[in-house]
Amino acid sequence: MGSIGSKLQEVKRRIAAACAMAGRVANIRTQAADFGAADGVTLLAVSKTFGDAAVREAHAAGQRAFGENHVQEALAKIAALSDLRPGIEWHLIGPLQSNKTKAVAEAFDWVHSVDRLKIAERLAEQRPAWLPPLQLCLQVNISAEASKSGVQPRDAAALAHAVAALPPERVRLRGLMAIPEPAADFDAQRLPHRQLRELLAALQREGLALDTLSMGMSADLEAAIAEGATIVRVGTALFGGRPAQAAA
Numbered sequence: 001m002g003s004i005g006s007k008l009q010e011v012k013r014r015i016a017a018a019c020a021m022a023g024r025v026a027n028i029r030t031q032a033a034d035f036g037a038a039d040g041v042t043l044l045a046v047s048k049t050f051g052d053a054a055v056r057e058a059h060a061a062g063q064r065a066f067g068e069n070h071v072q073e074a075l076a077k078i079a080a081l082s083d084l085r086p087g088i089e090w091h092l093i094g095p096l097q098s099n100k101t102k103a104v105a106e107a108f109d110w111v112h113s114v115d116r117l118k119i120a121e122r123l124a125e126q127r128p129a130w131l132p133p134l135q136l137c138l139q140v141n142i143s144a145e146a147s148k149s150g151v152q153p154r155d156a157a158a159l160a161h162a163v164a165a166l167p168p169e170r171v172r173l174r175g176l177m178a179i180p181e182p183a184a185d186f187d188a189q190r191l192p193h194r195q196l197r198e199l200l201a202a203l204q205r206e207g208l209a210l211d212t213l214s215m216g217m218s219a220d221l222e223a224a225i226a227e228g229a230t231i232v233r234v235g236t237a238l239f240g241g242r243p244a245q246a247a248a
């Protein structure tokens with residue numbers, strides 16, 4: 001199977017090859033960049049369902065940004081790995097309910113899954129003043145599946161303007177995130193990623209300073225990079241398969 005360190009190298013090779021194919025600078029980051037510095041691709045290691053030891057191993061191999069999608073599971077992991085701060089970066093990529101916003105505002109660096117204003121408002125109120133602003137992405141339901149979370153594309157602009165107007169010292173809107181339906185071939189994979197890129201471009205034309213496209217996973221990171229992904233969220237290709245019931 002290979003160690004996490006060798007899988008990290010393999011995923012970085014895939015990212016570099018995809019950047020070369022797309023004519024993009026192969027600047028692979030292990031931490032998300034500050035605003036305006038996001039010219040490359042950040043590799044977000046999705047450690048959900050994997051324990052502290054797996055995160056430590058990836059961290060020892062140089063990885064710094066980790067994605068989690070269950071708040072409860074993540075909080076335990078973040079606490080257990082507090083000795084890796086500062087430097088380690090925690091990204092929430094899963095659903096966020098109102099009653100969990102305070103804990104998230106206190107523990108995370110990024111939230112990719114904002115899909116309604118109330119959640120962003122609570123995060124802004126509850127982000128401790130001594131921490132840097134929480135970095136936010138709006139999750140867009142780009143494949144328009146009724147069953148999935150995310151704001152509908154037609155409602156994204158209104159939500160983006162409202163979130164961007166929240167206090168910038170507490171929350172900073174950085175861009176968009178999507179989890180497209182799985183597709184087998186490259187062109188089919190590119191389509192939803194292109195739609196997300198076009199949506200970001202439309203928001204930029206409306207005057208919003210955004211620089212982040214969080215899209216692409218183990219199976220489709222090449223297609224996402226071809227369409228401009230700045231953060232790819234990779235789990236399986238780094239840590240191996242997850243138990244089916246915990247895979248969502």
Ligand SMILES: *Cc1c(COP(=O)(O)O)cnc(C)c1O
Nearest residue numbers: 046069093217218233234235236
């Ligand atoms: C689990 C998950 C990923 C990683 O998926 P892999 O196919 O294992 O790479 C990425 N994004 C989100 C939102 C996830 O929940």
